[in-house]
Amino acid sequence: MTPFADLLEKLAFTPGRNGKLTLLRRYFAATPDPDRGWALAALAGTLDLPHVTSSVIKGLMEERMDPVLFSLSRSYVGDLAETVSLLWPEPETYDPPSLDEVVTTLLAASRSDRPAVLARLLDRCGASARLALIKLCTGGMRVGVSTRMAQTALADDTHPVETIEKLWFALEPPYPELFTWLEGGPEPDVDLSLAYRPMMLAQPVEDRVPTLDPAAHAAEWKWDGIRVQAVATPQGRRLYTRTGEDISESFPDIIDAMDWYACLDGELLVVRDGEVAPFAHLQKRLGRKRVGKKTLSDYPAHVRAYDLLDHAGEDLRALPFTKRRARLEAFGSRERLDISPLIPFDTWAELEAQRDGAREAAMEGLMLKRLDTAYVAGRPVGMWWKWKRDPxxxxxxxxxxxxxxxxxxxxxxxxxxxxxxxxxxxxxxxxxxxxxxxxxxxxxxxxxxxxxxxxxxxxxxxxxxxxxxxxxxxxxxxxxxxxxxxxxxxxxxxxxxxxxxxxxxxxxxxxxxxxxxx
Structure with a gap:
């Protein structure tokens, strides 16, 4: 636990991206399995520990010191995890658990036993390790490391980050097969047909419109829902958010309708009688693990497709946008699925007039996509632009x-x-x-x-x-x-x-x- 706590502290006080990457690479190289795998999962947001609420942690602390004094201390420090880590009684002898022991112990604990288990772990730690432990339990690292940065830290000339991204969603923490491959072993033999494909994102257009060539770009509406990826193969069906979170359970109506073999990039909306409902209606569906019949009926979900990434097992991402768009239009609309239309225009002035009406049309704005671009993960410069409505x-x-x-x-x-x-x-x-x-x-x-x-x-x-x-x-x-x-x-x-x-x-x-x- 101590090496992981030291890593978090250094990451928090290292502002630059290159400095953070150096810290991550040193940690992954020096830390044995499975601790480094659990650390990777925690930093990348894929460590699914039972959540410990702030009220539970507060209650544990109030058993060990005067509640009023703790409240005053927390108000002064401002952060619950930091306050508890500083005020928790110091052990007579330090015996910090490994990160693997922390994770496996918390996963094995029942809900009723979890507070006592956490207290025993905190009793063995110093202040820095206590802070890291509480951050693990509450799910908030806040050290400026994204999933992409963690993956980049693992990559080298032999193991490109694109391959790591491709394998990522077919592997589970603490990623033993991944680290074995990174150290010279065989590439993980996994079924990637249902894996999430890292999404292509857009840059804000800001004042660049006059410098772009209208004839080299396509335009379409930026719909006011959430970006999703719908994947259906003979092996199963999945609905992912833009960050790769599987939300299939929350949208069984979409999953049931995915009787095709493809991977689509699109917008998740609530649609009634062909009309897109306000975003507030979609919010009624988000985050629900169980969806009742009334909710399914009142807030019918729908995917409006932007792009076709894979069709019948053929990866289309290397094709230019024009060819992917032609394949998408040939794929066509289905139950609970249609295609986001392109907006015809000849000049930016024409398109700007459309954008000015985006709010009245309940749109977020426009997307501009260069016609010759492949589908590239991340936010590449000069390929896709978002031209949002004025706030x-x-x-x-x-x-x-x-x-x-x-x-x-x-x-x-x-x-x-x-x-x-x-x-x-x-x-x-x-x-x-x-x-x-x-x-x-x-x-x-x-x-x-x-x-x-x-x-x-x-x-x-x-x-x-x-x-x-x-x-x-x-x-x-x-x-x-x-x-x-x-x-x-x-x-x-x-x-x-x-x-x-x-x-x-x-x-x-x-x-x-x-x-x-x-």
Whole structure:
């Protein structure tokens, strides 16, 4: 456990990608199996440990120290895992478990025994190992390592990252066959027919449109759902998210309709009578392990295909977009599946007029795809572009703040903001969203200073702030929500500008926000 804890600490304080790759390569080279395999899974997000909730960890800590003192300490530190790792009683003798012992012990523990098992493991660790252990249990590494970066750290001239990606979804942690192959053994003999294919992603177009050749690009709508990959072969059927998460259980209506042999890249939507429903309707289906008949009936799922990656066992990804598109159109529409149409255009001005109507048409914007491009994993430059609709904007009042995580654990960096509501007792603020991005490091320091100088009440780690600052919020969409007191929920809110100059009385009302709902 100690080597893994040291790795996490170094990764957290190493900002550059190359520095992180060097740390990962050294760790994988020096660490024996199966510890390095479990570490790889933890960093790549494929380690499926039983989740231990924050309340359980908090309860364990409160058994060992005064709850009020712990609450004050947590408020000061800002991060639960860090607070517990620092305050947990030090053992008389250190006997840190291996990473393999931690994983196998937690996997074997029943739900009722898990808190006691975790406590015994924490009793054997020093502060750094305790922090790593809690991060494992809560599922939040937050050290700036993606699945792709972890795979890249394993790659070399003999074992290209593309091959590792291809094998990845057919292998299970702690990846013994993978490491055997990387060290000179045979390539894993696995069935890749149902494996996830790493997706091709787009770059923001920003101001590049005038420099692109219209005749060299195709355009299509960017639908407002979630990107998925649907794979069906004689061996089975799978539905993956853009990150490779298998969501087949949540969409049995899609799985049952996949009576074909292909791998399709597309958008998962809710469609009724040919009309795409708002994203909020799709959210009713996401994350559910069991889906009732009423949910299946009320929120019928549908895949709108963008690309054909494999057909009847033939890998099409090396073909140019034009040929893949022709194969997709020949494949045709099926039950719960149709093809995203291309948008004809001759000039960027024509296409921009289409984009300007994207919000009214309930679209996220446009996708531009170079006609000669193969389907390349990752986000290659100059091949695909996303030309999103302009964001909505609102002036809101800062109401609450909370410390961030990792490098931001010393700053109040998560901000809840509100809009005005008319009541019989006058105007009051009601929370309408939360943002933790869009500002510079300097602005973060200014906001943190404002919170510290103006907080009025404490609710655990949350600080109520005197209503005195307007934030200009940009967001992609707003929708009705029964989960929020205000009755609305914003999609992807971020702080566009800090309005130090604007009186809070001039901030927007909840009625104005509701008027923006499509």
């Amino acid at each position: 909505l904007e609102a002036d809101c009042v800062l109401m609450y703040a909370q410390r961030g995580h990792g490098k931001r654990s010393s700053y109040y960096s998560d901000y809840t903001f509100g809009a005005w509501v008319e009541t019989p007792n006058g105007r009051v603020l009601t929370p309408v969203g939360k943002a933790y991005s869009g500002f510079t490091d300097k602005e973060l320091e200014e906001l943190d200073r404002f919170v510290r100088n103006n907080f009025t009440e404490r609710f655990g780690p949350v600080r109520a702030v005197k209503p005195a600052l307007v934030l200009e919020i940009a967001f992609d969409a707003i929708q009705e929500s029964t989960r929020h007191k205000s009755g609305v929920a914003m999609r992807f809110p971020r702080i566009k500008r800090i309005r130090w100059d604007k009186p809070i009385e001039e901030a927007d009302t909840l009625d104005r926000l509701k008027a923006m709902i499509a």
